[in-house]
Amino acid sequence: MQAIVSKTLLFSCVDGPGNRMVLFLQGCNFSCPTCHNPHTKRRCNDCGLCIPVCAPKALSLVEGKIAFDASLCTNCDDCLRICPISANPMVSLMDVGQVLALTRQNLPFLTGITLSGGEATAQLKFSVALFTAIKEARDLAHLTCFVDTNGHLGPVGWDKLLPVTDGVMLDIKAFDEGQHIYLTGRGNDKSLASAELLAASGKLYELRLLMIPGKTDTRRELEALVALVKRLGAHTRVKLNAFHNHGVRGPASAWETMTKDRLEQIATTLRAAGLSQVITPVVWL
């Protein structure tokens, strides 16, 4: 059982409670124009186009497959910019044993582990196998297992993952179906159903909403958010993220950036409507 991992962090304080080791799994089932990590979307098809742009020669083709030498890489990201299909030649394959070994090496520093992406649940089998192994290992069982997801997973999938998961951070991209399709390429019925299912199971750690001026911050969107949170429990953590067009490619790079004032205004509205845990960004760029 292997996962395609685009990046591993030993220190993250923005992917759940405490310090978390984060695995970013490659590949996503949404296609968001607002994505800041487009290179995590697709899997590499070994076309080789990125090889010539890599000045330190960290990339090559070995038996028709892209090969990456991390010791030469200067993190310039030129290969990511050139890739025509939003893939990443620097991914690594990791099996559960390798992830457990890495976890053990850093154990005293860790509150838990978070699977993010791309879309973590798109590699469901691996996610379940990893969390199961952590829960079964005596020295690791105290670690909390979190998933950061777009919620595009059905009840059968959640049934497998939730018993070994401690918390889920769920992105809701939009409440209006048309808007959601525009923003992700897919409908939102699964994501909304996931919110209800996760809340009912007590594993919904946080709802995350990206506030895009004129798109996801309209009165109708906010009313729908309030209605959902009230169904889930007014104490649900609601994390508001501010859309920023810096670093976005394609049409969304022309969209307006969310201002601090406007976001604070939204937070005030939500709090006034009875939401008790509305969280706004600490850092503004």
Place this chain on the structure above:
Amino acid sequence: MPDQLEMLRRITDDPSLSSAQKARALSLAAENMLPYPALDAETAKALDARVICDMFEGHAPYKPRYVLPDYAVVLTKGSDWLELPVPQDLDEALNTLMIAYHHVPSVTGMPVYIGKLDDLLLPFCTGVSDDDIYRKIKLFWRYIDRVLPDAFLHANIGPTDNRVARTILRVDAELKQIAPNLTLLYDPATSGDALLSQATGNIVECSKPHVANHPLHAATFDARGYGIVSCYNALPIAGGASTLTRINLKEVALRARDTRHFFTEVLPHYADLAFRLMRARIDYLFNHSGFFDSFLVTEGWIERDRFTAMYGIFAMAEAVDVLQAKAGQTGRYGHDAAANALGHRISRALSDLVQAQPMENVWRGRAMLHAQAGLSTDTGLTPGVRIPYGTEPDPVAHVQALAPHHAYYPSGISEILTLDETIKANPLAVFQLCKGALASGFREFTANVASNDLVRVTGYMIRLSDVAKHNAQKGSRTNTTGLGAEAAAKTAILQHQPRVMGQEFVAGHRQ
């Protein structure tokens, strides 16, 4: 000597110094007009070239560099010399300490150690309400910052979880003052998660306290105990350090043909010169200055034989990179396993040299190795064994690269982990990082939250707004601001890389 007069004139006319700061600068200048303690030619030459360095402590060491009185003595016996009766309640105890501090010399002219305050004050807190303790400590804290405004001045609390320690943490987070600096002595077996999490919560508020690895320090010292003072120096209580000299490891590495030459000849040679420099200074203090005739000794606040000598080193990062280059290796200190291992080997060699060198008038007859946290004049040189500013890896990799050094530096070693302000939304991450660092063998955990006005410069706290003000020639109330402004302008200190990984997943970015 017109040059010297001109220098004195520059001090008296400096608009950015208060009159007290001028008086202090004038006394330093006067001391340095005296001849230096006698040195052999070779040592003098190495000192001139600043391969070895006396920290500009002055030409006539008439007081130890760091003095750590056992304040329990004056609190339980009073003082004949100061005509102080034995204090009977918390007010009297605080008043006695406030008086005592003024009679404790150090290299800065202000005390560097104001005691293990919970141990000292708890006996006076029986029957005192939490609210009263809070109000009294708040006034005491304000007094210290306004009257002894020096960030080298250090208070200790812990390792037990107690009312005084908690109140001090509460007051410290509220007031966010430069002084006193604060260290929590932490013992995973006895301190408890609640106290540590209050402390790490404070770090998020004001980048204080430091967290000291109590079991490691306790094993290094004796039953009388130790204190953490100034820039994270661990020293014997009822004693201190008579002097601190340091070796510029980069300069030593530059004088070596290759790594082998470095270890077999050049390092031992300069290490020896540093011992000679140290001896000359200690000789003056013990045999000429008369310091140990003071009431501090006769009343038992300090003991003549409890003063260690701090054997400092710095610029490990540059030394390793120089030796790596000479060997044709490209791996950089802090990032490459072989470069890091070379650094660890240098630390071990230094430790062996110090262990092998008997010293007179030094606690336990041996100097103590120290990773020196920098001077404001160190341009292009990294403090102690730290990783150069702005090139630090993520905090976990950072700790792992440096942890093996910590076993070799009993009189103090510290790394500053710079954390991006996103950590403010998640103080549990600081708590976990701290636990990880101490479990990995760090003697000291220090973190800096990047957007804070209050930041750590080499080893002491400073307000960024004070630096800006100082640069505008407005003058500053606190002594260390001058040093910090100099440090910020000369070194890359303000470029410490804010470091929270997963930047692209920070609020507003994650899609």
